[in-house]
Amino acid sequence: MDRVTFKVNGIEYSVGSEVNTDVTLLEYLRRRLRLPGTKYKCLEAGCGACIVTAVRGQDTPPTAVNSCMVLVTSCQGWDITTVEGTGGRLAGYSKVQTTLAEHNGTQCGYCTPGWVMAMHSLLQSGKKLTMLEIEQSFGSNICRCTGYRTILEAFKTFAVDAPASKRIMDIEDLHICKRKGDGCKKTNCDDYDWCMVLKEEVNKASTVHIKLEDGRDWYRVYDLNEVFNILVSKGQDSYMLVAGNTAKVEI
Numbered sequence: 001m002d003r004v005t006f007k008v009n010g011i012e013y014s015v016g017s018e019v020n021t022d023v024t025l026l027e028y029l030r031r032r033l034r035l036p037g038t039k040y041k042c043l044e045a046g047c048g049a050c051i052v053t054a055v056r057g058q059d060t061p062p063t064a065v066n067s068c069m070v071l072v073t074s075c076q077g078w079d080i081t082t083v084e085g086t087g088g089r090l091a092g093y094s095k096v097q098t099t100l101a102e103h104n105g106t107q108c109g110y111c112t113p114g115w116v117m118a119m120h121s122l123l124q125s126g127k128k129l130t131m132l133e134i135e136q137s138f139g140s141n142i143c144r145c146t147g148y149r150t151i152l153e154a155f156k157t158f159a160v161d162a163p164a165s166k167r168i169m170d171i172e173d174l175h176i177c178k179r180k181g182d183g184c185k186k187t188n189c190d191d192y193d194w195c196m197v198l199k200e201e202v203n204k205a206s207t208v209h210i211k212l213e214d215g216r217d218w219y220r221v222y223d224l225n226e227v228f229n230i231l232v233s234k235g236q237d238s239y240m241l242v243a244g245n246t247a248k249v250e251i
């Protein structure tokens with residue numbers, strides 16, 4: 001036996017002495033099989049553009065694989081699915097693809113196959129994932145256009161605890177939970193977790209008021225009414241509103 005055999009989108013292929021030692025699965029898919037749906041950028045497992053789904057052996061669940069990191073000669077017995085194999089214009093788009101499009105989760109589209117295949121892999125794995133677990137599964141996918149929110153909103157609809165409403169909430173209606181104990185009690189979080197939750201799901205924190213060393217008052221507020229209450233209580237004192245702190249306005 002002097003060939004490595006594997007399947008791509010259900011078709012069997014093999015490689016042998018016609019390939020060099022450094023030919024990656026990514027290169028093989030794009031250059032030899034002419035399947036350019038799988039994209040690449042970093043070529044070092046950092047961006048996720050090259051993700052495909054692979055079943056790497058019997059009794060092994062489908063997993064997302066960074067095809068830029070895998071030599072094609074390592075794929076003996078693998079069953080590989082690329083984005084072309086999940087759906088397309090002629091065959092009809094998959095649920096993952098249509099959900100992403102319906103949520104405006106793609107702009108230039110370069111990263112999209114990687115996100116689609118990462119989500120496809122999760123669904124194929126058969127795990128029942130929560131919204132937080134889905135969000136945390138995408139640590140290695142990069143998108144330079146969308147700001148991620150629309151992608152995550154789309155993919156969270158596949159979660160077991162997804163809200164009934166598919167509507168993307170206004171950003172003003174959301175609270176960003178960054179740390180343990182800050183309202184969201186859905187699951188255990190650690191200090192590296194963050195996620196967006198509805199304001200009504202958050203135990204509203206009370207205004208923080210500190211008398212700073214320079215004699216000034218520092219307030220941390222949670223809604224606009226608190227701002228007005230403070231302004232009324234402070235009368236004519238000058239104040240500064242601090243948001244992103246990229247510019248300062250003293251009044």
Ligand code: FES
Binds near residue numbers: 041050
């Ligand atoms: S090209 Fe493979 S992870 Fe970026």
Ligand code: FES
Binds near residue numbers: 105107109112143
């Ligand atoms: S849509 Fe352009 S990089 Fe993600």
